Amino acid sequence: MSSSTIIKSIIAISLYWSTISTTPAQSFSEKDSLQSVDSILNFARLGFSVRKRQQWDSTILLFNSSLRIAEAINNQRYINSSLLHLGHALKENGQYKQAISTSGRLLGYITIDHPQYFLILTNYLEANTRIGNFSVADSLLAYGIEQAKIRNDSSSLAEFYLQGNVLGIEQSKLDLALAFNDSAMSFFQALTNQDALNNLKANRGIILSKQGDLDGALQFQLQALDWFIMSELIQYQGKTYNSITDIFIKQRNLQTAKKYLEQGLSLAEKESRLQGYLFMNLGKVFHAEKEYDSARVYYYKALDIWQFQKDPEGVINSIGYLISSELESGEISENMVPLISLGDSWRRQSEDSAAVADFDLSIAAYYLSVGELSQVEAILNRAEPILVKQGIIESLIKLTDLKRKLYAQTENSQELLAYLDRYDSLQGVVLNSEQQRNTQELETQYETRKTTEELNLVNGFLLAANEKNELQQRNQYLLLAILGLIIALAVALGLGYRAVRRKNTVIQKLNAEINHRTLNHLAFIQKFYALEVRAATHSEQREAMQAGMAKLESMVALYRQLYNDLDEKKSMSLRTYLINLLEKLMELSSLPEDTIQLSGPELELDVEEMKLIGLIATELVTNAVKYGMTPERNLELYISWDFKADGKLCLRIADNGPGLPDAVEVMRQKSFGLNVLFLIAEKQLKGSLGYAYNQGAEWTLQWASKAQKLHGTATA
Template sequence: MRWMICCIWWMILTGHPSFAQADLLERQPIDSALIWLEDNIIDNPAPYHSIALNTLVRAYRTNDHLLIADVHDLLASWHAYHRPFTYDSVLYHSQKAVLQLEQTNDQIRLADSYITLASDYLNTNETDLGQELIFKSIAIYENRSNEAGLAKAYRRLASLYNGEDQTELAIKYGEQALELSRKNEDLPTMGVTLLELTTAYRKAGQLEKAYAAADECIRISENSLPMPDYIGIPMRAYSNRGEVSLQAGNYELGLNDHLKAWELAKQAAGENQGTDTYRIGIANILLAQEKYGEALPHYLAGVQAFEETESSVYPLIWEHYRDIAICYEQLGDLGSALVYQKRSKAVHDTLMNNKMANLESEALVKYETGKKNQALLEQEETIRQQKRIQWLSIGIAGSLAVLFVTLFYFFRKNKKTNAALAAKNNENELLLKEIHHRVKNNLEMVSSLLKLQSIKVKDRSTKEVMQASQSRVQSMGIIHQKLYQGRNLGTIEMLDYFKNLSENIVDAYGAHEQVEVRFVMEPVELDVDTAVPIGLIVNELLTNSLKYAFPEGREGKIELSLREIAQNQLQLIVADNGIGRKEGSLPQGTGFGSQLVRLLTDQLQGSIQADYQNGTKFYFELEKANLN
């Protein structure tokens, strides 16, 4: 159902279940967590993402490929709906779902996943990859005689060819999809197929068919589809019918339809920024009526909505920039008109370059065919003159044909090589993330073994040593977790890491009500070789503060600070307002933690100072490890 989510992804609703519920879910069977994730994907409560990632980790431990694919699909849908990050996050989880399903025997599920990933590629203008996956899915559906799946695949082809302005192909596959979905009484697929046919018929100038398709789509939506789950279909249907009316010159009917589409959007999402995208249709009608002053605010609001909702892949935004320029020009604001005219040209040039890149091989074939036809015409003319010129022309045509065939061969070979290199690079990135994931799991297993062993140990000092070792292993495990979850495989964001680390340590000592940990720092990204020693230093000092600084339930605060003081120098401060320590008194415990802190400081070519007035404060000046 990703197509439905992408149609109305900007409909942000609020929901805030308690974090106690999130903790409870993480202890429930994984099937219960999946049900909760499916039920709450639109409401998006605060802990949704963390619960989903935790469920993904649990799924990988089962080695159940179908289960892992389910969680990746949910995460992809969540990213597509709410867009907390770039669209690459959607692609990442969709690709992972396909990789998992390719290791199963569920071919229909695999074909469905191909369709989903193809849609994601089309949303990023990667039409070659999207088309390839759609035809893969068609082969599976045909082999399994799955008409419902074929209808969805043909509908996706219609959408692809509409975007490429290949209207005849869009109509061909759209009509096939409509026939199959009507036969199987698949009303949602019928609805979205009629949307594509409305657009295709309009582009082909078949306005009566376009009106009929839009009317049927609206009738199905309002009478047979549950709302608000499918609210995106009637919204688009009214908007598409408005475009047909605009092309037919029926401005009043078109304006009413666009206003209806905008009203449905506001009913579904409230006064959300995304609803303003439907104001573009209103502006188009007003522009056609030469009501430039009325059209301009609708254009500006609609374009701003597209820009703020990461719709850089939206192919028609260059036309809206152009129309804004026309409005400004007619209103006498030539400076603003020039600004938007330049924007329109820049976006249009980019789209044309992308389209040429996607269709380059097709263009070569057409170019070569044209040359051959020209050669044949020249040959016929030469025959009327003399034999000698005829053979000369044939020779030239043959040489040109060889040249073009050679160029075409090397072009295809180079394209395949580049595609293979890109695929290998993506594969290596996925493998590296998988390695970090497995290292984190192994460290987590070591930590669990230490915890189990410490439970059975009766000697207090031995138990404390094992608990300290467990904490150190966890600190390194969190680093590898951040690596495979982050955007950059080579760096760690330390503020987020410190928050996770301190939460684990405070939770281990049950000190949430007693001790508050503050972070007096901005986000800092460090390489792994620097982050690991610093993480271990902070782990030791936090542990010592919790063990010795606040005896007998005393309340207190711990402050962490990390910042760059020079180009390659770092300052780390760990301070508490506990009981401190008298000058000359011996440190508590075995002393191994203090020795480890000094060794790690030396490893980073650093220095350490301690201040025991008003608690305990440690100052470190450290050098980034990648310089050594």
């Protein structure tokens, strides 16, 4: 949805509420209620549209508006629906306390038999987890898993295992988190839910990172990121970028961390909470590079976001890093005391967590640096049980080191020795952990080498098979290329065929117009002859002109026979057509009736094909009359047709005249009419025209005709 559409929707919401804000709920008519339901549905549609784009602020506005209308008309169905989608949007936007209030209200309206009950419960559980209400979250998780098992609801059970995974990470109960991660993965694999599977991969990366396995953590995070990019899950992309930069910061690979942070910030433009996490990590990068001023800029940006979001853990985390950066830079500003006071006020709103303990360590370090030792011990004693409970080794080492320094300054030798031993023990734990990882890496390398040697033997056998497969693939690609070329040619030919058809249509229209105009000119000449006959004064002159007029009438009749009489038909008998055509020719040439003999089967020819045959027959008969008829010789013409063995139709026109004076090739060059006959035979009929002298001229026309045989052979 575009920003202009969202703005229009907001204006519509404001106008709507301005019209009903003065209307008591009980005064709503049935018409008002129906209009209100339409408004609820419209807001819901807009809400679903912007939710797909993960524009949570707009989603919250739209579903909040649909909720207010539903409450105004007291429609419980739409109240429940609005609360469901509003609670989900609030949770995704990081407004966890509002999400808890909304989802909790909805849980009060429905029973466990409601089809969306487990979905609402998981939203309620996740929101409590995110703000650190771990005791409530633990109870909700146990209840949800129990009820999902009772109802044999594997989909909901998988979602609760996913929430258990998140809860374990937030509480730093990493073994528990890992167990939930394994269980959830097995369920979501069975459900083929790739989004959830990759979310679990990202969470597994967080667990491994906390356990110190940074390479394994990075592998899982990058796999998850690839899926989130492919699926265009923007919010998950941003969170994964943040987790990946955490790993690179721990690996001291700061330039790569910056690159991923820039990519994450480009996605987090409208996600202020995600921006907070990314700003924190960018501050950590500059912090590690000892660029403390730049680090504090980003810590303060994150602090502003967490205060706006009313996130206690985010606020105290930002303040803790601000204090650390000032202590490490050696430039303690006057803002330190107000910052600590602000952090204490937010600390009271948060339950015990790793972030709370780290904040305590930061302010204890500050008080230790300024010599306010009385406060240091109380703060460290407050943080110690939290860190012991969560088992975060790095933070416990930092706490032990601070106590060691405190007791050294207060000259409490007994406690100093105790914490020196404890410090060494914790360092030993870290060292042993690193040694174990190194041993595991060596064992893995050995196994890898051994496996590689075995695989080399197999690869030798597979190489030949691979070469064969590559050859087959190349052949397949070649065939595909040839097929593509054939398709392209077919398309080109199809387009060419359509163009030719359009061109032929134009030519046919032009031919029809030419025929029409030719007949008009012949008719004009006939009328002119008629006037001249009337005006003639001498009988000999009149008789000559009447003979010429009769010839002209025969020419008009012949022309009509060749063209116009066929225009209204689709097909015609070849024998009938030739008889009518030759009658006009004999009349025009003053030939005796027995001059021409016809022989051939009854065939039905297409009109267009018949016109071409008529042109060829007329030209050849006219030439026979012109050159073969002399006072000494009576002309005889023989015309026959039949199908040959190869299926082609053969038309034979022969006479008893002297034949052509020169070779047919020479005559083609001399005679325009004869050349046209060959072109018609070859180009239009797709056949051949042959000549031979056999006691006279003999012409043979052969072509693949679509003629249909009607009866037996007829002679005329």
